[in-house]
Amino acid sequence: MQDRHVPSRSELLIETLGREPRVIAENGRVRDFRKISSVLRPVDARTVTRLVGEVVKSAEPVVRTADVPDAPGGTTERHYAGYPVSGPDNIVSGVQVVYGNGIGTPSAHAAAFQ
Numbered sequence: 001m002q003d004r005h006v007p008s009r010s011e012l013l014i015e016t017l018g019r020e021p022r023v024i025a026e027n028g029r030v031r032d033f034r035k036i037s038s039v040l041r042p043v044d045a046r047t048v049t050r051l052v053g054e055v056v057k058s059a060e061p062v063v064r065t066a067d068v069p070d071a072p073g074g075t076t077e078r079h080y081a082g083y084p085v086s087g088p089d090n091i092v093s094g095v096q097v098v099y100g101n102g103i104g105t106p107s108a109h110a111a112a113f114q
Contacts (some may be wrong), residue, residue: 008101008102009099009101009102010026010100011025011027011096011099012036012048012096012099013025013026013085014048014097015093015094016052016093021036022034022036023039036048043068043069044068044099047099048097050064051080051097052095052097055083055084055095056084059086059092061081062082063082064079065077066080077101078099078100079099079100079101080099081098081099082095082097083097
């Protein structure tokens with residue numbers, strides 16, 4: 001199984017047009033429409049999946065925090081922010097997610113159409 005260590009800050013671009021959201025880029029690298037659960041650890045995958053649903057429904061940025069296990073018996077508060085990516089007719093066709101121990105705005109805004 002791949003190492004799913006989370007750096008202090010990571011970004012995902014998630015496509016939301018199909019039945020299940022799919023990761024199309026991770027930290028600027030193409031991910032070929034992979035399931036969120038195949039890219040992230042289970043605790044992160046659950047939080048990101050819920051976050052993506054909230055962003056798609058509201059078409060607004062959403063910020064969440066979650067406690068995630070770290071060292072044996074310990075937890076760390078991780079922050080997650082989702083930003084809608086609008087396609088034609090202003091329909092949310094994707095979500096850009098920034099997550100980690102210290103987050104900010106995405107490093108570059110994604111756009112389906114210019």
